[in-house]
Amino acid sequence: MPIEREELPVDILFVGAGPACLTSALHLKKQLTAMGREDVEIAVIEKAQTVGSHILSGAVVDPRPLVELLGEDWRDSGIPVESWVDQEEVRHLSTTGALRIPVPPMLKNHGFPVISLSEMVTWLKDRCEEAEVMVFEGFPGHQFLHDAKGHIAGVRTMDKGLDASGNPGPGFEPGADISAKCTVLGEGVRGSLTRQLIDEQKLQGRNPQIYGTGGKELWKLPEGRFPAGKVLHTSGWPLSSTQYGGSWIYGLSGDRVSIGFVTALDAQQPWTDPWENFQRWKQHPFIAEILEGGEILKAGAKCLPEGGYWSRPRPWGNGFLIIGDAGSNLNVSRLKGVHTSMKTGLLAAETLLEAIRKDDFSAESLCSYDERFNNSWLKQELWRVRNYRAEFQGRGFWSGAIRAGIKYVLGGIGKEFIPLKADHDEMLKIHHAEPRPEPLEYDGEKLIDKVTQVYHSGSVHSEHQPSHLKVADTDLCISRCKEEYGNPCQHFCPANVYEIVDDDSGQEKLQINHSNCVHCKTCDILDPYQVITWTVPSDAGGPKYLGL
Ligand code: SF4
Numbered sequence: 001m002p003i004e005r006e007e008l009p010v011d012i013l014f015v016g017a018g019p020a021c022l023t024s025a026l027h028l029k030k031q032l033t034a035m036g037r038e039d040v041e042i043a044v045i046e047k048a049q050t051v052g053s054h055i056l057s058g059a060v061v062d063p064r065p066l067v068e069l070l071g072e073d074w075r076d077s078g079i080p081v082e083s084w085v086d087q088e089e090v091r092h093l094s095t096t097g098a099l100r101i102p103v104p105p106m107l108k109n110h111g112f113p114v115i116s117l118s119e120m121v122t123w124l125k126d127r128c129e130e131a132e133v134m135v136f137e138g139f140p141g142h143q144f145l146h147d148a149k150g151h152i153a154g155v156r157t158m159d160k161g162l163d164a165s166g167n168p169g170p171g172f173e174p175g176a177d178i179s180a181k182c183t184v185l186g187e188g189v190r191g192s193l194t195r196q197l198i199d200e201q202k203l204q205g206r207n208p209q210i211y212g213t214g215g216k217e218l219w220k221l222p223e224g225r226f227p228a229g230k231v232l233h234t235s236g237w238p239l240s241s242t243q244y245g246g247s248w249i250y251g252l253s254g255d256r257v258s259i260g261f262v263t264a265l266d267a268q269q270p271w272t273d274p275w276e277n278f279q280r281w282k283q284h285p286f287i288a289e290i291l292e293g294g295e296i297l298k299a300g301a302k303c304l305p306e307g308g309y310w311s312r313p314r315p316w317g318n319g320f321l322i323i324g325d326a327g328s329n330l331n332v333s334r335l336k337g338v339h340t341s342m343k344t345g346l347l348a349a350e351t352l353l354e355a356i357r358k359d360d361f362s363a364e365s366l367c368s369y370d371e372r373f374n375n376s377w378l379k380q381e382l383w384r385v386r387n388y389r390a391e392f393q394g395r396g397f398w399s400g401a402i403r404a405g406i407k408y409v410l411g412g413i414g415k416e417f418i419p420l421k422a423d424h425d426e427m428l429k430i431h432h433a434e435p436r437p438e439p440l441e442y443d444g445e446k447l448i449d450k451v452t453q454v455y456h457s458g459s460v461h462s463e464h465q466p467s468h469l470k471v472a473d474t475d476l477c478i479s480r481c482k483e484e485y486g487n488p489c490q491h492f493c494p495a496n497v498y499e500i501v502d503d504d505s506g507q508e509k510l511q512i513n514h515s516n517c518v519h520c521k522t523c524d525i526l527d528p529y530q531v532i533t534w535t536v537p538s539d540a541g542g543p544k545y546l547g548l
Contacts, residue, residue: 020324024345140536458544
């Protein structure tokens with residue numbers, strides 16, 4: 001029997017309640033209201049049960065888009081700020097040393113706000129609702145709707161209450177069809193709808209996207225240990241000199257700190273384990289001294305898109321725009337993506353305003369986004385570091401840092417384009433790889449294993465639903481992957497989702513503990529055979545990062 005679905009027509013649909021979409025929706029609504037166009041319906045859908053629950057970032061924010069969205073007095077707007085940067089320090093770690101180095105220009109953050117991104121988007125959501133933007137929480141976008149011409153015409157949300165076989169179970173609720181004149185994809189890193197659209201419409205930029213996986217923890221420290229407003233970044237250990245990545249410690253109010261460590265996924269070794277790298281880093285004497293006597297309050301993990309300018313997909317087409325991290329707008333040289341995401345939201349809002357005036361949401365109309373981008377400070381910022389990550393890939397840390405640093409200081413001179421290889425293409429087969437370091441011993445308090453990380457993330461998924469992690473060929477795991485790559489999914493997943501276990505007949509098989517998943521997307525990216533696809537869960541489950 002055909003399933004009856006609720007139909008909800010709107011004018012503009014934003015997918016993903018992150019900084020890009022919420023900024024865009026609010027800016028657009030304010031301008032429409034000022035023009036007397038209260039008739040234009042704007043909706044935002046979010047896959048998490050609560051806006052902010054699936055958002056994880058450092059984060060020190062460059063406030064330029066806050067000024068553009070909220071005005072010069074944005075500091076008085078009530079936007080939640082943890083502290084203001086007033087001390088900056090950069091260290092390069094060796095096995096036991098911590099060499100202090102000058103703060104490079106791209107890491108200068110003096111006077112910038114330190115925020116919890118989950119709290120900031122919660123605040124933006126409230127401003128959107130006050131402005132009469134509809135925000136639907138717990139509505140994961142599942143598939144696109146198309147009009148008679150085949151153009152994107154909205155999104156069908158995920159069916160809820162599916163049983164483990166994917167059939168309607170008790171409490172089944174069919175997903176709704178939300179039709180829209182324009183669908184704005186701001187799903188964040190490796191969004192499932194965006195990925196599908198980029199593949200189908202061949203939108204990928206000149207370079208493939210490359211990623212890093214970051215682990216983050218919120219700590220309470222002894223009084224006065226690390227002042228609010230102090231920002232510390234480290235490079236080096238425990239990464240080798242050929243690997244890219246680094247850490248942060250940001251001082252927050254109430255003797256709390258945000259700490260994190262990012263491992264680039266082009267690290268080549270099939271046993272690369274971003275979560276273990278993070279925990280290992282906390283053992284360094286310089287870091288351990290800072291954390292001594294503290295306790296972990298929350299934890300999580302997330303990927304970030306590091307490819308930059310040349311990895312940007314074409315961000316417009318018939319009936320759609322792509323913004324934020326989904327559109328590869330993060331500036332990895334500054335470890336910043338919040339301000340760039342917000343700026344793409346502002347540019348999209350201006351593009352949509354013109355499209356609404358003309359009632360034209362075709363590719364010919366929405367391509368004016370490119371002109372706005374090209375005339376913006378964002379283009380200048382991303383162009384200057386257009387080859388930043390490519391300078392590191394295959395060259396090693398110091399050579400990359402020197403080349404990228406010189407080019408930055410000289411305003412982005414040098415080759416127009418340097419190619420990148422996708423992370424999974426960089427992975428070495430096990431017999432070419434370096435030996436794996438001794439596994440770390442976790443103490444469960446300061447050094448937490450992956451299962452404890454899941455506990456601290458608050459991640460929950462119903463066991464009675466189909467796994468949202470689709471592995472196209474699980475025989476491959478035993479027949480080829482074990483021998484060729486040593487089953488890297490057991491290492492790179494920060495939530496212990498993938499395990500090779502004995503089946504009942506004494507053979508090995510892949511076990512997928514999907515309920516542990518913290519939605520970081522590493523498996524979808526780094527699997528060497530590209531047979532893992534991350535999809536949205538039926539129960540809108542996942543982590544609870546509010547406050548992290
Ligand atoms: Fe991340 Fe994939 Fe593991 Fe989920 S299953 S936590 S998306 S690596």
